[in-house]
Amino acid sequence: MSKIELSIGPNFFNWSNEKLVDFYARIADEAPVERVYIGEVICGKRMPFNDKVWPEIYDRLSNAGKTVVFSTIALPVTVRDRKSINALSADSELVEANDIASVHKRSGQPFVGGPFLNIYNEQTAKVLMNLGMETFCPPVELPLTSVEAIAQALPDLTIELFAFGRLPLAVSGRCYHARAHKLHKDNCQFICDRDLDGMDVTTLDDQKFLSANGIQTLSHSVQAITLGRDELLTKGIGRLRLSPHNIDMIAIAEIYRDLVAGNIESAEAEARLQAQPLPGALANGYVTGKPGHLWQAD
Amino acid sequence: MFFKPDRGLFPPALQKALGILPVPPLGFALTKAVRRLARTRPDLFDRLDTYKRSHFIIDPVDVPHVFRLIPNGEHASVELFKRKDAPEGAARISGPLIVLLGLVDGTYDGDAVFFTRDLVIEGDTDAVLALRNTMEEADLSPAEFLGFNGRSREVVDGATNKTLDHLRRLLDAPTATS
Amino acid sequence: MLGQRNDNNPSLELVCPAGTPAALKAAAEAGAHSIYCGLRNETNARNFPGLNFSEKELNAGVRLAHRHGSHVLVAVNTFARAGDTHIWKRAVDAVAASGADAIIAADIAVLDYAKEKHPDLRLHLSVQAAAATPESISFYQDTFGVQRVVLPRVMSVEEIAKLNKEITVETEVFVFGGLCVMTEGRCALSSYATGKSPNLTGVCSPPGDVSYDEEGSNLYARLGGFTIDGFGEGETAGYPTLCKGRFKAEGETSYLFEDPVSLNAASLLPRLKKAGVTACKIEGRQRGKAYISQVVKAFRTAVDALDAGGNAEEEVSAMLSAMTEGGRETTGAYKKIWR
Incomplete structure (x- = not known):
């Protein structure tokens, strides 16, 4: 592949249906990306609400010529969660598996191995390729040397790097939004809808550290992989994933479009990203196997 | 009672008295003991892995000397220094002597005395952890370490344990964890 | 045979940790039905300096445990590093050669290799694989022949009971020690x-x-x-x-995520047994032999009392309280209120 594609990853946050519809309408009309991932991946309790708008969003994006992929929930617990995985995975449309349950239900049909799956080496990737994996978005902590080794061993696998956005670090059985607001998970009042980019978690000495989003914990910092076009191609990267935030994602996509087209260098991409009102400082430590919060340019 | 005991610390008068004891013979005896162990239990030094070349400064805060342990198998050494002459090491382990001895014979759990701050660790924590896990595996009694065998080992161990137990109570040292 | 305790005898199998040969001996002597340990390298999830077993120590440990009637389960439960999978393959070969009773693995690469090269070696799915639904568990059962799954510490007793009705592999749950708040294997x-x-x-x-x-x-x-x-x-x-x-x-x-507490589900043993759980696991391969010995004795007392139709809750809680030194405890996600 000599062209690097762009994708919009699944939205992690509890956005209202109106916001979701507007967001994806703009992506459909204006974002220079080939692929868009949709669906609820974090909390099954949000599904009864946003389930209503996904068909409309799917059509909107699809009519605009985007490849649309349904992402499955990362930590299925309830019968409803499991049913949603089974239904999506049995469908003939492309899905992103974020739990191994989805791989099983796919029974050989093509799927994307999402960043919540534990794929750390070429042998695991190969077993999953034999089961239908066509794209692989590595776990965020996987260093680029490992990603490169997998790409080399499996040249037919498309590698999609988590290039922009707060890093999805952990999921839990417990809801931290509910806990912070002294509510019980079963009666959470959907309080996570207040934080469109997650709830700030700072240290005792006020250092910005993490961000909570229901049962999910993200980084406070914003991952930004800004390797140049040639370097990405040498390392076998086929696509960059941009994770949705409550900022101008069209502007973000345009920066990355210029980067992967070879129109601008890393430094300019970084400068243009820094000029955006990002929810946190830039980070890219994971790329080189360092602590994920570090920004190598420091 | 002629002094007020404080979490295992030797009373000041005794601390001073210990300062005039000759230094080299004890270091020599301990070096010999560690090297003997390297011959009888080579597995322990494999367990230490690269940390066997680390310099551990063991600082019994209530005696005037500190120890430098380099547990490098048959090249191991234990040296005593006056505290003011103490060299730098990869890691430093400090606490009352009775607490440090209790770590060797398993009276105290390292984590427990660390969290109560009876034990202070500085420097390379990984090295200290390797040493601690190795001691745990070694399961050494005082007499075994000093090379006593058979009946004499039992006698020495019995006497040492009794003495240490008595001392712990006398010095109001932290409660044994095992 | 492992797992048969549940068929012939409805007793809970007690699975105990060993970070060193000395701890393995202590666990076996204290009455552990099974003991889990790992090799001294990055193939296991307690890769701390000075901890774990050389291949030679593993072989001796298996012999010692078997003399005491205990099984040995060996954890090769990290995810192999790309380009270096031979280290993990070598670990699987070493486990098979040691005569251990099962291997505990999470990485698909490791499971795949074990199934291909050592089809007779019993496979347990590590908690690091975070398989908590019938569908994900079936994947590992159907694809690799996994015979037991260690469940993530995020499930309630009710959910475990329901799960056990829908699956045919054995389940193992944590009952004591450190507590992961995040789903294991899904935390960076x-x-x-x-x-x-x-x-x-x-x-x-x-x-x-x-x-x-x-x-x-x-x-x-x-x-x-x-x-x-x-x-x-x-x-x-x-x-x-x-x-x-x-x-x-x-x-x-x-303490936004979790208070500094440790898990103690001793009081829930009867309910876990009723929920169809095969084995109960004690966390703590990094703990000393004195600790291991006392915790294993306490849980063995509890399991034996349960077998005899009784309940040793007070006695067991007294035995365990010495181990937590006044530290705070929780029954974790087993009770739904935790969420």
Whole structure:
């Protein structure tokens, strides 16, 4: 592949249906990306609400010529969660598996191995390729040397790097939004809808550290992989994933479009990203196997 | 009672008295003991892995000397220094002597005395952890370490344990964890 | 045979940790039905300096355990590093050669290799694989022939009971020791702060990245430079495990993710047994032999009392209270209120 594609990853946050519809309408009309991932991946309790708008969003994006992929929930617990995985995975449309349950239900049909799956080496990737994996978005902590080794061993696998956005670090059985607001998970009042980019978690000495989003914990910092076009191609990267935030994602996509087209260098991409009102400082430590919060340019 | 005991610390008068004891013979005896162990239990030094070349400064805060342990198998050494002459090491382990001895014979759990701050660790924590896990595996009694065998080992161990137990109570040292 | 305890005898199998040969011996002597351990390298999820077994020690450990009638389960439960999978394959071969009774694995690469090269070796799915639904468990059962799954510590007893009705593999659950708040195998918090994590290197909040800094009369525990907790004068310090730290959110300071508690589900053993659980697991391969010995004895007493139709709850809780030294305990996610 000599062209690097762009994708919009699944939205992690509890956005209202109106916001979701507007967001994806703009992506459909204006974002220079080939692929868009949709669906609820974090909390099954949000599904009864946003389930209503996904068909409309799917059509909107699809009519605009985007490849649309349904992402499955990362930590299925309830019968409803499991049913949603089974239904999506049995469908003939492309899905992103974020739990191994989805791989099983796919029974050989093509799927994307999402960043919540534990794929750390070429042998695991190969077993999953034999089961239908066509794209692989590595776990965020996987260093680029490992990603490169997998790409080399499996040249037919498309590698999609988590290039922009707060890093999805952990999921839990417990809801931290509910806990912070002294509510019980079963009666959470959907309080996570207040934080469109997650709830700030700072240290005792006020250092910005993490961000909570229901049962999910993200980084406070914003991952930004800004390797140049040639370097990405040498390392076998086929696509960059941009994770949705409550900022101008069209502007973000345009920066990355210029980067992967070879129109601008890393430094300019970084400068243009820094000029955006990002929810946190830039980070890219994971790329080189360092602590994920570090920004190598420091 | 002629002094007020404080979490295992030797009373000041005794601390001073210990300062005039000759230094080299004890270091020599301990070096010999560690090297003997390297011959009888080579597995322990494999367990230490690269940390066997680390310099551990063991600082019994209530005696005037500190120890430098380099547990490098048959090249191991234990040296005593006056505290003011103490060299730098990869890691430093400090606490009352009775607490440090209790770590060797398993009276105290390292984590427990660390969290109560009876034990202070500085420097390379990984090295200290390797040493601690190795001691745990070694399961050494005082007499075994000093090379006593058979009946004499039992006698020495019995006497040492009794003495240490008595001392712990006398010095109001932290409660044994095992 | 492992697992048959449940067929012929409805007794709970007690699975106990061993970080060293000395701890393995202590566990066997204290009455562990099974003992789990790992090789001294990055193939297991307790890859701490000075801990774990050489191949030679593993072989001897298996012989010793078998003499005591205990089974040995060996954890090769980290995710193989790309380009270096031979290290993990070598570990699987060593486990098979040792005569151990089962291997505990999470990585598909490891499971695949074990199934291909050692089809007779019993496979247990590590908690690091985070398989909690009938569908995900069936995947591992159908694809690799996994015979037991260690369940994530995020499920309630009710959910475990329901799950056991829908699956045909055995289940093993944690009952005592450290408690992961995040779903195991799905957590990169530690690598975010330090570059090292359970999945990448077999460690969480590693001691080499910890510092304790005295500032005035306060002591701050930091991990990778991030302040995880602070302690006032005379206050007992704690270890800065990232998810059990004190943080600020919504203008309030709290143990946001989890209080610094450890799991003790001894009181839930009867319910877990009724929920169809095959084995109960004690966490703590990093703990000393004295600790192992006492905890194993306590749980063996509890399991035996349960078998005899009785209940040794008071006796067992007295035995265990000495081990937690007044530290706080929780029954964790087993009771739904935890969420």
